[in-house]
Amino acid sequence: MLQIFVVFYLPGLLNLFTWPMMNTGWKWFDDTISTRFLAALVAFIINYAAYFSEIYRGGIESISKGQYEACQVLGLTKSQTFFKVVLMQVVKRIIPPMSNEIITLVKDTSLANTIGVVELMFEGKTFMLTNGLIWPIFYAGAFYLIFVGALTLLFNWLEKKLSYYKV
Amino acid sequence: MAYLSVKDVKKSFGKTEVLKGVDLELNKGEVLSIIGSSGNGKTTFLRCLNFLETPDSGTITVDGEQIFPPLSGAEKVVNSGLTFGMVFQNFNLFPQYNALENVTLALNVRAENELKEQKVKFFARKKLMKEKKKENELIGKQILEKVGLADKMQNYPCELSGGQQQRVAIARALALKPDILCFDEPTSALDPELTGEVLKVIKNLAEDNHTMIIVTHEMEFAKNVSDKVMFMADGVVEEIGSPDEIFCNPKSERTKAFLSKSEETFSEEKLCQC
Ligand SMILES: Nc1ncnc2c1ncn2[C@@H]1O[C@H](COP(=O)(O)OP(=O)(O)O)[C@@H](O)[C@H]1O
Ligand SMILES: [Mg+2]
Numbered sequence: 228m229l230q231i232f233v234v235f236y237l238p239g240l241l242n243l244f245t246w247p248m249m250n251t252g253w254k255w256f257d258d259t260i261s262t263r264f265l266a267a268l269v270a271f272i273i274n275y276a277a278y279f280s281e282i283y284r285g286g287i288e289s290i291s292k293g294q295y296e297a298c299q300v301l302g303l304t305k306s307q308t309f310f311k312v313v314l315m316q317v318v319k320r321i322i323p324p325m326s327n328e329i330i331t332l333v334k335d336t337s338l339a340n341t342i343g344v345v346e347l348m349f350e351g352k353t354f355m356l357t358n359g360l361i362w363p364i365f366y367a368g369a370f371y372l373i374f375v376g377a378l379t380l381l382f383n384w385l386e387k388k389l390s391y392y393k394v
Numbered sequence: 395m396a397y398l399s400v401k402d403v404k405k406s407f408g409k410t411e412v413l414k415g416v417d418l419e420l421n422k423g424e425v426l427s428i429i430g431s432s433g434n435g436k437t438t439f440l441r442c443l444n445f446l447e448t449p450d451s452g453t454i455t456v457d458g459e460q461i462f463p464p465l466s467g468a469e470k471v472v473n474s475g476l477t478f479g480m481v482f483q484n485f486n487l488f489p490q491y492n493a494l495e496n497v498t499l500a501l502n503v504r505a506e507n508e509l510k511e512q513k514v515k516f517f518a519r520k521k522l523m524k525e526k527k528k529e530n531e532l533i534g535k536q537i538l539e540k541v542g543l544a545d546k547m548q549n550y551p552c553e554l555s556g557g558q559q560q561r562v563a564i565a566r567a568l569a570l571k572p573d574i575l576c577f578d579e580p581t582s583a584l585d586p587e588l589t590g591e592v593l594k595v596i597k598n599l600a601e602d603n604h605t606m607i608i609v610t611h612e613m614e615f616a617k618n619v620s621d622k623v624m625f626m627a628d629g630v631v632e633e634i635g636s637p638d639e640i641f642c643n644p645k646s647e648r649t650k651a652f653l654s655k656s657e658e659t660f661s662e663e664k665l666c667q668c
Contacts, residue, residue: 291486293482293484293486294486294488296446296480296482296486297482297486297487297488299444299445299446300444300446300478300479300480300567301476301499301500301503301566301567301570302476302500302503302504302570303500303503307503311499311503312488312490312499315490316489316490319490391550392489392490392491392550392551392552393489393551393552394489394490
């Protein structure tokens, strides 16, 4: 959330060129929404790129030296070793942490609310306040549940598909 | 001249000198066992032969051809000619491939490399590879049959016992037809009741006149299977000779001490009734 604030407000505070640029460069969006949306996008991309690259790095480093040595004595080149042997083991290792992270990402989108991006919770709240109905906010909740549930099923299926080998 | 000739190979890790000048001569079809207590550089020596480590100095010649230091002047030596094959203590099979795929992987990769070298175009190559893969599958099946795994070809490593995994690893190394096959304590990671099946496979290979170098703690096996036994102590070859010479009439005091100690710890019947 802090990162979203920083990305959204900092350019304005520092009077950087980015501010007018965003307004002119992204004209095809409605102006006020687009900068907010862009800020949220940038914040999420930076934040999750950091998390994911960390997961990939950990996955690649967790493959034992023995696998590389076995490839070397069999005459595989470095790239052959990576694509034919290491990669599939990394994929298997990173699926559980990846699925966690992606599900957290879905839930984290509600943080964009704080800088006024019209996302799911925002819409739910406005609808509730303007129409005086409580149900839309529950519908929004149900939507999260279904979305996250679907993702969970997808990842479970993936993990099962790869369960024929152990790393 | 001997088939394999190693002269004065030295290797240090930082300040610790692990190999202090190892010499070795081995003829084609001979089996050499390397014995000695832990930390004496046996593994390091095998790794130097396979270029998993680069020796600091010394020469390695196979069949009259100097393979280390490389004559071409290349900085890093790669085992591209695949003179040596290696079987590891902890198998190092590829978990995502079944037994047969583990054996054929290197064959397929090699076939593809050859086609690339001949500059065969992408689609033509894919087509040729299909046939090659079929051929390699037959080769792989034959080798797996030879190590007694005809019924386990489609099984993944996690579905196999340690002994079976090690036999797959041996088949994988054999597939490339290396001139000299190295084993680094092939049975040390196995339950005692599983060592027999692996040792039997190695013994069959010895009878087929494969040139092999085996690091082992199985004295009984070393005595039965090898043409030469080498005792390593402290980074040098303390003594080398026929099994009878080493096990029955060791000349060096250290060899004697090592042998009597291993007889105690392994509580085997006396290695030598002489
Ligand atoms: N990569 C390495 N870095 C530093 N020291 C090593 C390395 N590999 C082996 N050694 C050292 O070399 C010595 C010999 O090891 P090794 O060849 O594995 O002996 P052995 O196989 O006879 O038990 C040991 O003291 C070990 O600590
Ligand atoms: Mg060792």
